[in-house]
Amino acid sequence: MEQPPDALPKDKTSGNQRRKLPTPRELVSHYESQGLDSQEASVKVIEDLQNALFRVISSGRGRKDKFMAETSRKIDATNSRLAVLDMKVDSKPGYGETFAIGVASGVTFKGIGTIMPHVLGALCQIWNSVRSSTKSSP
Template structure:
C-alpha cells in the first residue's frame, strides 16, 4: 500500500515549475500601446479616425465597467488618492483666490503714491494744528500761575 501512495503522488505532480515565494514572475502583463491598438483596428479595415474612435470607445467601456462594478469604490488606494486630489484641488483654489485678491504692480504703485501724498498732507497740517493747541496750553498754564490761591 505505501508503494501505491508513492506512485500516485508522483503521477499527480505537474511538470510546471512554480516560482518561489518572494520572486516575481518574469512574464509581466503588458498592455498594448495606443498606436498598437489603432494599428490593430486599421488592419481590420478601419481608417485612422474610425480606429481612434474605437480605441477611445473601448477605453470608456473598460473605465465604466471598473467604476460601475463597485471594485473601484472599495479600493483603499483609490479612495486615498481621491481624497488627496480633492485636498490638492482645494488648496489650489484657496491659493488662486489669495493671488487674485492681492493688488498687482500697478495697483501697489498707486497705493504707495496715495499713501505718500496723504502722509505729506498730514505733515503739512500738523504744525497748523499743534501751534494753536500749544498757545492754548501756554495761556491756561500762565493764567493758573498768576491767579492767587
C-alpha cells in the same frame, strides 16, 4: 457531474481557508446541468461575473481602495487650497494699481507732514494758555 459554485473546493493558503475560483467553462457547465441551454448559461455566467466585479469594486475594502480614497481626499484638499490661493492672488492689485496707491499714500504722508507742525503748535498754545490761567489763579 460538476460541483455547484456553493460547494467549490477550498485550498489551504498560508493557513487561511479560501475558495478555489471556478473557471468560466465550469460555470457554464454548472448552469447547463441545471437545464439552461448554452447561450443562456453563458449569459448567466457573464451576469454573475459582472455582479461579483461590481461587489468587489463597490465594497471599498482593501489597501488599494483605502489608498485611492485617501489620495483622492488629499488631491481634493490640495485643489481647494490652490483655488483659495488663486482667488487671493487675483484679488491683489496689479502694478499700475500698486503704483497709484503708493503715490496717493506718499502725497497723504507729505500733506500730514506739512500740517502737523501747525496742529501741534496750536495744541501747545492751548495747553500753555490753560496752564497759565490755572497758575495765575490764587
